[in-house]
Amino acid sequence: MKRGKLIVYTGYSGVGKGTIMKKLLATDDSVRLSVSCTTRSPREGEVDGVHYYFISKEQFEEIIREDGFLEYATYCDNYYGTPAKAVDDMLEKGLNVFLEIEVQGGMQIMKKRPDCVSIFIVPPSLEELERRLRDRGTEDEETILKRLSAVEEEKNFVKYYTYTVLNDDVDRAAKEILEIIHNS
Numbered sequence: 001m002k003r004g005k006l007i008v009y010t011g012y013s014g015v016g017k018g019t020i021m022k023k024l025l026a027t028d029d030s031v032r033l034s035v036s037c038t039t040r041s042p043r044e045g046e047v048d049g050v051h052y053y054f055i056s057k058e059q060f061e062e063i064i065r066e067d068g069f070l071e072y073a074t075y076c077d078n079y080y081g082t083p084a085k086a087v088d089d090m091l092e093k094g095l096n097v098f099l100e101i102e103v104q105g106g107m108q109i110m111k112k113r114p115d116c117v118s119i120f121i122v123p124p125s126l127e128e129l130e131r132r133l134r135d136r137g138t139e140d141e142e143t144i145l146k147r148l149s150a151v152e153e154e155k156n157f158v159k160y161y162t163y164t165v166l167n168d169d170v171d172r173a174a175k176e177i178l179e180i181i182h183n184s
């Protein structure tokens with residue numbers, strides 16, 4: 001069986017990656033989302049093992065020592081990482097696996113797996129991004145400000161991604177992404 005594609009899927013906090021991802025999962029049977037490990041606390045409504053594996057810093061560092069992550073990074077004071085085995089098992093089955101990860105992790109994957117497809121989701125404007133992040137209402141002010149300042153750093157990495165997709169409309173962006181993964 002043909003191995004699936006590994007997709008690095010990145011975008012600023014609040015850009016709407018999660019909403020587009022839901023659409024992709026609902027419309028294409030070949031699409032899977034890798035479930036990451038994180039040391040941050042669950043948000044209202046997030047389920048362990050579904051949205052993330054919520055683990056302690058000690059547990060995370062143990063997995064680093066065992067070389068169990070395909071990539072990992074620190075973002076706004078927490079660890080985030082992609083469990084390697086689960087991803088490779090899905091790729092073996094011919095599934096197209098999305099890694100919804102930030103830029104440092106994205107760069108690690110591009111180096112380690114040069115055949116990956118890299119996609120960066122951008123907002124119509126930074127004002128719009130700030131509005132979306134605030135409207136979501138899931139973060140306190142300090143976290144919102146940290147995430148907005150992370151955008152300044154993340155901006156510098158957009159150029160390393162093969163595809164940039166504008167999230168002006170969820171359905172349109174999802175359609176464009178499916179065209180990219182099936183034609184690249």
Ligand code: 5GP
Pocket residue numbers: 010011012013036037040071072073075080081082100101102103104105106
């Ligand atoms: P959030 O806390 O909003 O769920 O995620 C914060 C950032 O971490 C987002 O940019 C998200 O894509 C990224 N992220 C989530 N999981 C991983 C991961 O496994 N590795 C890396 N490097 N980043 C991740």
